[in-house]
Amino acid sequence: MQSLAPVPSVTDSVLRVSELSKAYNGILALDGVDLDVRPGEVHALLGGNGSGKSTLIKVLAGVVEAEPGAVLQLGDEVTDLAGWNSDKAYAAGLRFVHQQPAVFADLSIAENIAFGTTFPKNRAGKIDWKALNARTADLLALFGVEASPTTPLGALRAADRTRIAIIRAVQDRDDATSGVLVLDEPTAALPAEEVEHLLDSLRRYAAAGQTILYVSHRLDEVLSVADRVTVLRDGRKVDTVAAKGLSEAALVELIVGRPLDRMFPEPTDAPAADVVLSVRGLRGGPLTDVTLDLHQGEVLGIAGLLGSGRSELLRMVFGAYPVDSGTITLGGRQVAFGSPSEAMAAGVAYVPEERQLDALFQGNSVRHNVSAGNARSYFSRLLFHHDAEKRDTQTAIQQFLIRVGTDTQAVETLSGGNAQKVVLARWLRRKPAVLLLDEPTQGVDIGARAEIYALVREATRNGTSVILVASDPEEMAHACDRVLVLRGGRIAADVRPPVTGDRLTALLAERSTA
Amino acid sequence: MTTTPSSERSDVTEAVPVPRTEPPVAAAKSHVAPVAARRSPAGFLMSLLQRYSLVALLIASVVAYGTWSRTSEVFLQAGVFQNITSSQSVLAVLTLGLLIPMISGNLDLSIGSTAGLASIGTAGLYADTGAPLVVGVLFGIAIGAVVGLVNGLVVTRFGIDSFIVTLGTASLILGIVNWYSGGTSIIQGIPQQVISFGGGKALGIPKLVYVLVIVALLVYYLLEQTPYGRNLHAIGSNKAASRLVGIRVERDTCLAFVLSGTFAGLAGVMVLAQQGAGNPQVGQSFTLTAIAAAFLGAASFKLGKLNVPGSLVAIFFLAVNITGLQFAGVQGWITDVFTGLSLVLAVAFAGILSRPKKHKQAQKPEAAHA
Numbered sequence: 001m002q003s004l005a006p007v008p009s010v011t012d013s014v015l016r017v018s019e020l021s022k023a024y025n026g027i028l029a030l031d032g033v034d035l036d037v038r039p040g041e042v043h044a045l046l047g048g049n050g051s052g053k054s055t056l057i058k059v060l061a062g063v064v065e066a067e068p069g070a071v072l073q074l075g076d077e078v079t080d081l082a083g084w085n086s087d088k089a090y091a092a093g094l095r096f097v098h099q100q101p102a103v104f105a106d107l108s109i110a111e112n113i114a115f116g117t118t119f120p121k122n123r124a125g126k127i128d129w130k131a132l133n134a135r136t137a138d139l140l141a142l143f144g145v146e147a148s149p150t151t152p153l154g155a156l157r158a159a160d161r162t163r164i165a166i167i168r169a170v171q172d173r174d175d176a177t178s179g180v181l182v183l184d185e186p187t188a189a190l191p192a193e194e195v196e197h198l199l200d201s202l203r204r205y206a207a208a209g210q211t212i213l214y215v216s217h218r219l220d221e222v223l224s225v226a227d228r229v230t231v232l233r234d235g236r237k238v239d240t241v242a243a244k245g246l247s248e249a250a251l252v253e254l255i256v257g258r259p260l261d262r263m264f265p266e267p268t269d270a271p272a273a274d275v276v277l278s279v280r281g282l283r284g285g286p287l288t289d290v291t292l293d294l295h296q297g298e299v300l301g302i303a304g305l306l307g308s309g310r311s312e313l314l315r316m317v318f319g320a321y322p323v324d325s326g327t328i329t330l331g332g333r334q335v336a337f338g339s340p341s342e343a344m345a346a347g348v349a350y351v352p353e354e355r356q357l358d359a360l361f362q363g364n365s366v367r368h369n370v371s372a373g374n375a376r377s378y379f380s381r382l383l384f385h386h387d388a389e390k391r392d393t394q395t396a397i398q399q400f401l402i403r404v405g406t407d408t409q410a411v412e413t414l415s416g417g418n419a420q421k422v423v424l425a426r427w428l429r430r431k432p433a434v435l436l437l438d439e440p441t442q443g444v445d446i447g448a449r450a451e452i453y454a455l456v457r458e459a460t461r462n463g464t465s466v467i468l469v470a471s472d473p474e475e476m477a478h479a480c481d482r483v484l485v486l487r488g489g490r491i492a493a494d495v496r497p498p499v500t501g502d503r504l505t506a507l508l509a510e511r512s513t514a
Numbered sequence: 515m516t517t518t519p520s521s522e523r524s525d526v527t528e529a530v531p532v533p534r535t536e537p538p539v540a541a542a543k544s545h546v547a548p549v550a551a552r553r554s555p556a557g558f559l560m561s562l563l564q565r566y567s568l569v570a571l572l573i574a575s576v577v578a579y580g581t582w583s584r585t586s587e588v589f590l591q592a593g594v595f596q597n598i599t600s601s602q603s604v605l606a607v608l609t610l611g612l613l614i615p616m617i618s619g620n621l622d623l624s625i626g627s628t629a630g631l632a633s634i635g636t637a638g639l640y641a642d643t644g645a646p647l648v649v650g651v652l653f654g655i656a657i658g659a660v661v662g663l664v665n666g667l668v669v670t671r672f673g674i675d676s677f678i679v680t681l682g683t684a685s686l687i688l689g690i691v692n693w694y695s696g697g698t699s700i701i702q703g704i705p706q707q708v709i710s711f712g713g714g715k716a717l718g719i720p721k722l723v724y725v726l727v728i729v730a731l732l733v734y735y736l737l738e739q740t741p742y743g744r745n746l747h748a749i750g751s752n753k754a755a756s757r758l759v760g761i762r763v764e765r766d767t768c769l770a771f772v773l774s775g776t777f778a779g780l781a782g783v784m785v786l787a788q789q790g791a792g793n794p795q796v797g798q799s800f801t802l803t804a805i806a807a808a809f810l811g812a813a814s815f816k817l818g819k820l821n822v823p824g825s826l827v828a829i830f831f832l833a834v835n836i837t838g839l840q841f842a843g844v845q846g847w848i849t850d851v852f853t854g855l856s857l858v859l860a861v862a863f864a865g866i867l868s869r870p871k872k873h874k875q876a877q878k879p880e881a882a883h884a
Contacts, residue, residue, distance in 0.1 A: 318758075320757070320758060339757075339760075339762070340757060340758050340759070340760050341760035341761075341762060344759075344760040345760075350758060352755075352758055357752075357754060357755075358752075358754050358755050358758055359755050359758065360752065360755065361747075361748050361751040361752050361755060361756075362751055362752065363751050363818075363819075364747065364748070364751050368744065368747070368748075372748055372755070372756075372759045372761075373748075373756075373759025373760045373761055374759075375741035375744040375745065376741040378741075379740060379741045383739070384738075384739040384740060384741075384744075426759070
């Protein structure tokens with residue numbers, strides 16, 4: 001997209017960082033990175049997990065201190081990054097909106113926005129609600145949010161909540177031309193349907209002459225909204241390129257450093273005919289009547305919109321969601337799991353959608369996270385065999401490509417992709433008969449994504465059969481042998497190869513016409 | 515929205531190589547050049563200091579009171595150490611039992627009054643029926659186990675916060691104790707063996723201390739060396755995730771309360787042996803001290819985590835200082851003041867010391883998101 005601001009000269013930059021390095025425990029997270037952001041542009045910052053994007057943002061925000069020698073230039077002013085802090089960043093017009101913005105769902109929009117500056121008060125010191133609501137209404141109109149200032153934030157859709165966070169960050173900057181709005185994966189928590197609404201706002205904001213530094217994993221978004229793109233890999237800058245005319249394939253190659261066509265493993269030629277898991281007339285929660293067969297060694301996709309019951313379906317098979325009626329047959333035997341432990345005993349594994357909430361044990365080591373639920377296997381003759389557990393974990397770290405210093409490192413220090421591999425290792429080590437995957441690549445960068453699907457494919461060669469839920473049709477098309485479309489509580493379509501993202505998108509969209 | 519590239523896959527004959535030999539990871543690793551040793555000697559010293567600061571303070575306190583002219587004369591007598599260890603063993607058993615539900619993310623506020631109930635109940639049984647020694651001891655322990663079971667069932671069946679449930683049972687039990695005892699001690703009919711055990715020594719060490727040692731080993735083993743202990747840590751970290759890896763959260767949590775109750779029952783029998791009487795006043799004051807000691811203990815050994823050796827050091831650190839200060843002439847109020855002050859200071863101190871480390875962890879490249 002072209003900015004409406006006057007075309008800036010090459011030397012004209014609103015923010016320029018040079019020779020920026022940062023080491024953690026002796027490991028370089030940033031290695032002499034340069035970044036040059038021009039006024040009025042949307043500048044995208046891309047890179048895989050561990051590439052250093054977040055560190056770069058944190059340095060700019062003044063949260064993390066850079067190694068000596070780095071130089072920051074804001075407009076014409078050159079600053080030494082030593083002693084840079086969040087107050088200085090704020091004064092310089094840098095505004096940050098993080099992935100999960102700190103918003104208060106129970107408070108009104110006006111209150112949420114007022115926390116960014118101050119509440120207007122009358123002479124007695126009482127909050128002047130009238131003035132606050134009027135100011136908020138103006139801001140809402142400016143950013144195209146159709147809501148009243150007194151609406152509780154929780155009542156808004158996700159895209160609007162993110163917009164409110166952006167408004168809060170930039171409310172005092174509507175006529176400033178210096179400064180940069182930094183957005184750290186603003187769309188990561190948004191459903192696909194709402195992303196476009198947010199991007200619209202950003203385009204309008206940039207068109208008004210403001211500068212945006214945009215961090216994201218979603219390449220199509222970047223291409224549709226950014227003017228220029230800087231790619232980081234392993235703490236170094238790969239390149240800064242114009243977004244216009246760039247293809248997704250070229251971007252991926254910049255990010256991961258290898259050609260795109262090798263990113264996803266091939267589906268197996270023909271799934272064996274044996275049915276491993278069969279579901280008949282399953283009813284419960286949003287599901288009214290689901291019937292499906294999972295074949296040996298197959299990756300079966302379940303496509304469905306938010307709220308279609310795709311997650312509930314997996315949970316029912318895992319014994320973690322109540323089933324009203326219907327039968328589940330596993331390996332020829334009818335089963336009715338009352339709890340996850342029963343399902344696990346029968347060889348079912350489940351990677352939940354919400355990694356932080358449902359899968360990771362914060363404060364516990366990588367080792368304990370990998371063997372969670374499996375501790376009993378290291379206990380024999382009244383002794384806990386920590387050495388065997390350590391050996392197994394180190395094997396898993398290698399086998400599942402987990403990038404981690406030691407296995408005693410706390411799991412919350414891992415990036416999204418590595419944390420997901422820990423969860424995957426936990427289950428794949430058990431060599432499950434059936435693996436249920438719910439959004440296994442959410443918050444995972446494209447390189448780790450490919451590795452995760454390669455690991456899943458590897459597991460199918462060793463006898464595991466997989467049911468995969470993912471909200472991205474392209475990803476489903478690449479990773480699955482066959483895809484079932486879940487709609488209206490039942491299986492609406494059985495998509496056989498060749499499965500394409502476009503076909504899935506079309507089938508999912510049929511909802512409105514059906 | 516397309517997130518992944520939509521390439522044609524037909525022209526590719528080669529799938530991604532088997533992960534084990536995947537080059538990008540190896541290539542990426544070669545990039546991350548270490549610029550300093552992973553752990554500098556200073557950093558190592560710092561972590562030692564953090565872990566064992568409470569131990570060092572305990573030793574320093576003993577040395578200080580042993581050399582301070584106002585206390586050294588009394589303090590260095592063997593009887594003092596026997597006294598401290600013996601009197602603290604009851605509190606220590608309660609604290610160690612309390613660690614079990616606490617590690618699973620629950621609190622048991624009823625341990626003190628449970629100990630009191632076990633103490634008065636056992637005394638009453640001896641006085642009323644002349645029950646044999648062993649029966650009385652088992653009865654006291656069983657009282658604790660039953661209270662724990664009630665706590666555990668209410669917490670897990672009705673999903674009520676353990677803080678509220680055990681606050682309620684603590685008060686309830688207190689009422690029962692006062693009703694049963696009429697507020698007076700039971701001094702008659704306590705078997706002589708019980709009393710002599712409570713005041714007795716073997717090899718110069720109070721017999722109650724042996725009980726404490728056994729309990730400490732048991733609780734340590736349970737929490738750190740069994741799958742059950744591992745599951746409790748997991749439940750304390752993330753209940754929903756625990757359920758989804760097959761841990762039976764309700765059963766394990768309920769058992770944690772049964773265990774803390776059982777140890778409280780044992781502590782009650784120990785109090786009875788120590789005092790030679792069933793005293794209705796004993797008990798409640800233990801609860802808050804035990805919780806304080808558990809948190810204080812989390813500031814040493816395994817930083818930020820409740821642990822057995824840390825709790826023991828915390829208890830004796832408090833006891834040595836309170837005794838020492840009393841020898842120096844400070845009044846009885848010093849007990850509460852010192853306990854409260856050290857808890858707040860230790861937790862704050864541990865927080866300050868561990869902040870740079872925490873900071874680094876939280877700010878690790880691409881941590882948490884990206």
